[in-house]
Amino acid sequence: MSKPMTMTQKILAAHAGLPYVEAGQLIEADLDLVLGNDITSPVAIREMDKMKNKDVFDKDKIALVMDHFIPNKDIKSAENCKCVREFACAHEITNYFDVGQMGIEHALLPEKGLTVAGDAIIGADSHTCTYGALGAFSTGVGSTDMAAGMATGKAWFKVPSAIRFNITGKPAKWISGKDVILHIIGMIGVDGALYRSMEFTGDGIKHLTMDDRFTIANMAIEAGGKNGIFPVDSLTEEYLKEHSSRPYKIYKADDDAMYDEEYTIDLSKLKPTVSFPHLPENTKTVDEINETIKIDQAVIGSCTNGRLDDLRIAADILKDRKVAQGVRCIIIPATQAIYLKAMEEGLLKIFIESGAVVSTPTCGPCLGGYMGILAAGERCISTTNRNFVGRMGHVDSEVYLASPAVAAESAVKGYICAPQ
């Protein structure tokens, strides 16, 4: 008799060569992809130098994406990229992405077809959980785990239990994946899914675009989750076939799988949602805000919301309108392909005519790197993922998290608001 497993547990069992795993079990799993960026890879490379076996396990199964501080923001970040570039060259890493080919890692890898359903993926970046949108198990780790993964092709995991989110209904206009995940984080808190999987199910999922799903899975970490994962449907398969030639495998949770908790999210009831400083769980719907919150900056981009859908929504709102005086609106397409498509569709023209600036792909301001740092007392509405103290600049600045629709409308009005 087979015992029931969640979707995450099934993928982990398959990668550990076991017929069955249960929550709490320690396993060693084979990895399909190991990821690092320009901040975390140099640390991993130094750790690999200390290993007896300095070879990589598979040069095709490592992705090194220069995205946080590049094009290099200063000499130190240039040195870091140089370190990774030399490593990639020495080990003939197939998937090394530098200026010209790079994009923000979690937008880039699915687009390049490097992450597919059924994969087990680790990345030295906390938002590695993004690929759960494709029905993969993927989770963030640190640099030493990345080094061990690059050397051995394996990682140890404690098999997680899960929370099930049953998605129903159809969202209203201007409601996107960002509102869904901010609503969930507001409901369960920043440690509400600590050590656990967030498994999304339900017939409302068909109303969520792939870009919505990437945004939702991306912020599972903001609820403390080990991973966020979506079932594979026809939309997922269409995406996979368009972007990847790799075979994929569909795993389904057993009907009688055990969940620690279950929640139902009715998409039709969701309203535009904003996370107030300084934690993603401090959410309010825009109609609950009863004060005028003036902004100095609006950022539309990042691994959370820098995809084509996000830019199209922003352009819909900014078309033939102007960014409010005194507001800096910074728009960052997440990859070169998205940038190009935005150009072909005329979105960039709309942005520039509205008074926004458009940047080359970079994580930049999201983590207070560069390209939009805040001064003391300044306030930013941002489609990024974290609003911690000092995240985008000065320790006395403030970040409010929201969807591209809310960020764009706020940029036009000069205060936090949603499109009507």
Next chain:
Amino acid sequence: MNAKGTAYKYGDNVDTDVIIPARYLAIQDKEELAEHCMEDIDSEFVKKIKKGDIMVAGRNFGCGSSREHAPLVIKVSGISCVIAETFARIFYRNAINIGLPIIECKEASQRIDDKDEVEIDFDSGMIYNKTKNEEYKGQPFPEFMQGIIKAEGLVNYINEKA
């Protein structure tokens, strides 16, 4: 193995951006990096910490970014152990992988006050509060993780197995 020192207390959800702000992440020298440890929530941290001191926090310590620089700067700044009610999972892995001792203990997290003198016995998981004359039982590590800790980190552990 033991740790002994003055406790410094922090709240819930201490994130890795305040432990080491991203504006310093291009720095590769760990001593230079550690000069900025905790500066966005405690500008006095670096000045007041003596080698061996203990950090005590609430829930979800180390949430946010996966930067391994966070446990590293805490270790390099002289902290001998972090006690928290819970740790964010990536921070938990990273701390073990680089050899920073951490213990989950709700009671210790709640009872220990700033500047209490604390002693920890890692083998038994016992935490002694010398100032309040109390003791708390911490969560011991699973055997598998003890192997990594004994090897003083994941890289040594892998080298030993190779």
